[in-house]
Amino acid sequence: MSMQGVQNEEKIHLNKEEQARVRERSLKLLGEIVRPVRSRLFISLALVMTSQALRVSGPFLIAMVIEKALPAAQAGDFSVLYWTVGGIFATTVLAGVTIAFFMRFAAKVNQDIMFGLRKRLFRHTQNLSIEFHETYTSGRVIARQTSDLDSIKELLDSGGSEMISGILFMLFTAIALITLDFSSFLIMLVSFIPLFFLTRWFQKNTRINYRKTRVASAKLIVHFVETMTGIRAVKAFRKEKRNEDTYKELVEDYRFVNAKVIQLFGIYDPGLIMIGNITVSFVLLWGGYRVIQGDLGIGVLVAAILYARSFYDPMENIAMFYNSYQSANSALEKISGVLEEEPSVPDPVDSLPLAPRKGHLNFNTVEFAYSNGKVVLPTFNLDIPAGQTIALVGTTGAGKSTMAKLISRFYDPSSGTVELDGVDLRKLKDDDLRKAIVMVTQEAYLFSGTVAENISLGKPGATREEVEASAKAVGAHEFILSLPDGYDTDVNKRGGRVSAGQRQLISFARAFIADPTVLILDEATSSLDIPSERMVQHGLQTLLAGRTAIIIAHRLSTVSIADRVIVMEHGKMIEDDTPAKLIAGTGKFAKMHKAWRDSLV
Template identity: 60%
Template sequence: MTLAGVEGEDRQDYSRAESRVIRQRSSRLLGSLLRPLRGRVIVAMVIVAISTGLQTAGPALIAIGIDTGLPAIVERADALPLAIVVLLYLAAAVVGAVLMWHYTMLSARISQAFLYDLRGRIYRHAQRLSLEFHESYTSGRIIARQTNDLDSIRELLDSGIQGLIRGVLYMVFIAIALVIIDPLSAAVIAASLPILALLTWWFQATSQRAFRATRVHSARLIVKFVETMTGIRAVKAFRAEQRNQREFGEHVENYRAANAKAIGVFGIFDPSLVIIGNVTVAAVLLVGGLRVAGGALAVGVLLAALMYTRRFFDPMEEMAQFYNSYQSAAAALEKISGVLEETPSVPDPTRPIELRQARGAIDFDGVRFAYRDDRVVLPDFELHIPAGQTVALVGSTGAGKTTLAKLVSRFYDPSTGTVSLDGVDLRKLHPKDLRRAIVMVTQEAYLFSGSVAENIALGKPAAERAEIEAAARAVGAHEFITALPDGYDTDVNKRGGRVSAGQRQLLSFARAFLADPAVLILDEATASLDIPSERLVQHGLTTLLADRTAIVIAHRLSTVAIADRVLVMERGRIVEDGAPDELIGGTGRFAALHAAWRDSLV
């Protein structure tokens, strides 16, 4: 599935070809999830079939008791036939209940195993997908896949399927029993089936549209909420609360209206079902009563026929509820299968080349890169960075600096040409060696929930505490860490809530230092630091960049001063290349940038 397909997954209308593809995709996913569970599923089906059969036997046993047991008592004072029928009735009820308990427990285990597998697949696959996917697929939508959509599938597995299976088997067994004890009553019920089928067809067609709409509006509601909470700083900074509240209110109203339409469908279906059932019961009573009066039918058989007729229509409501759950779960499975069908735009190599000890030489050979066909960022790019060299990238916004860094990190692959590390194409390099050799520190400096020490050790989970502290000291972070309530064991909370933006950046430097990559990329990594903090961290940066290849993207030219070489980029091309002092003394673009920076300090 393409990203365009993922972006359009919340549409309510699909062409016939699209619907077929989506159904096939969902069926493949469903089959792969059920395949390991097929043994337990078969056992569960056998148990529920036996249990339903025993429960269906009740009215027939009552008929036997009335027509055979009671006359035996009245005529011969023999209570044994009635006692046998009563014992059989009780035994069928008890065994049926025990089997249903076993089925409920087994189906719960099947459901949990199914959801465990599916939840793990979503998480693992979402991590494997390339940065391109995550930059296009909003966080709210991926959260909806893991929460709202999985809940819909769980609801179907826990109760919906059980209601369907029992309902279908119940109707089949009742039909068989009626044909055996009174074929004419069975024919009366059969006469109602065309009307019942027409009603069911209308319900399926109408509810499908209605429940798809509820799923679409539910997903949009979740996305809006998650994005608002994630971007709450921007919301408050731009006083967007009222606008967001209005937009959220529109989503809530659309969701309410969609649910009202879905409920309205049931409002027509349920009463119609009751009417059909009652009319059929009345017809069976009329036809059977006349035959009882004429002596052609026993009273017990009539009673059993009436009970069977009444019970025949009872599962229909449960089956309608199942269809409700099914529509919701089917829509959820479509979206989940769409995510799982997504292939990484940066795939792992089939025959990876190992590079355990990288030196750090970077080469761009004939590289062209475009995010889209009409958005070429690097038109024809050539670059060689020797191992151990610190290169500063400067230039205006949109010049291609961050794109270059993402290509070196292999967040993206070039459209044409190669990016290589020590002569090995990054597309052929073993992923473990690639991640060990190249580390990128961004402006965001994301911290995960957990302790300060755990966040520093992200790139080297087995690191000893002494190594973690040494990394923090090297970049100038040790002093502020020890001042925290629990030092290195302080929980930074979600998104680093206990530390400032500048401190988060220092922690990300310590993380990179501990990982000890051959190539280090700093993408505006000092942007969150004020001038005094930046001066304090300059020594740490010098330590961090020593003895490794470094690519530093910065607007602050004070950071550029520590570089061996400066590349000035404009529109995806290198327009200047040289040592900082050499370019400052010239008359080019970098000299102008440096002069403007000095004037800003004055």
């Protein structure tokens, strides 16, 4: 199976080819995020090397005190003792200062890395096509932006510095021990055999379990987000108990995989301690024998024991780093998968300018199928003259919303072209396309901020006069003035809540101020009750005047303002004429209209 992008991201057991593919992708991303700060990383490395070299010098200087300074002091020469003790004091202070400076410097570098990655992930995810967001759940997107980024941040903040410090400390300790007593170093080297096998076992098992923890964590977030997003439906269908049971199962799965990781550390940490203590015992035994034989100085033995004892201290920190690394690596795999995704409707390399404002739309032998192969629109031709308002009607799944998505270029046709004023939409820059074509949806989504800010989204930089003029044009001005702070009312704060009809009027004002050539209303009034629908009818007529409009509606009351009605069924046009002629006929639309009229009686 392919590991391209986010495909199979929840797969736990990967074959060698898949592991290599994911590892390559993750390492590539890691290289990209550290490249801007690589010069500062070298400075950080120099600082930590200096600090660890100073730390390691301590036992060496102690050996000097015992072997050289104390005998010299007994002979009346205290200068060597003063110099060596002063050296111990100086190296201790310098090591502390260097470590403190390194920690502050590294923290700034880490923050810059995370800042760049957060911006990149947000920008890339936002720029991906609608197809991605319709298949990749919002909960998984949130998991990438929160828990996964936090795992990488934890690795950079603590794990990375501890790992580098630990490795350098062990390296310098080994060098110092080779210099002091090579045979003690050989004893320590032999201990690497059981240490190697223990560490390999630990790595193999934690890699799988950390991948499981990321999957389990993502499932928790997805379930929580979906529950809270659909809380009205949850309460309406009394789904709380089922959701709670599902959440408990997911929490139990998450607890289980985390417990497995803890169990692995419960074996690894004691194993490290045991290997370290046994190694120190052998160094002491062999070194003591040589001291008795007169082949080794007592000061060198003390230093060798101190080095052997401290050599294994960083191993636990390195193990903790591996803990953070496995969690961050799993997160990096998923983030790199998202960043590897490409927009399915990319901006053209060689764009064409859009003709002066007209609004002529043309579907030229268009076919469309989703990525799963399901054909929604078989070969389809449609011509919509500039300035015409057409209504698309039909049962659910007839292809109406698909047509709207093709006109908005949320998707590209599988074959054929959708043209605006003779230009293939695939040849238009995204900015030009979004200015020319605006869609008003059923949700009438309002962003955090004031009413005026929400309206001005249609025209960034719009003046207050332009905002109020657009609201007046669609009939929203009066109710906006009745809000607690008028146009400055925060729509998400208490007292600033607006009804469904009022939200729709604000979205109409937003579309009006954008002044598009083509306007798409995708069931924009289907969620409104009759009084609310009547409230927005005037605004709707004002909004449609002088522009090409496509209305997708279940309610036939909205169709009455259209110049032309197209009845869709299974992706095909089965009727196409004026509302009056279709109502007077005997076709599907006439039957739909009669059923709707009878429902009002």
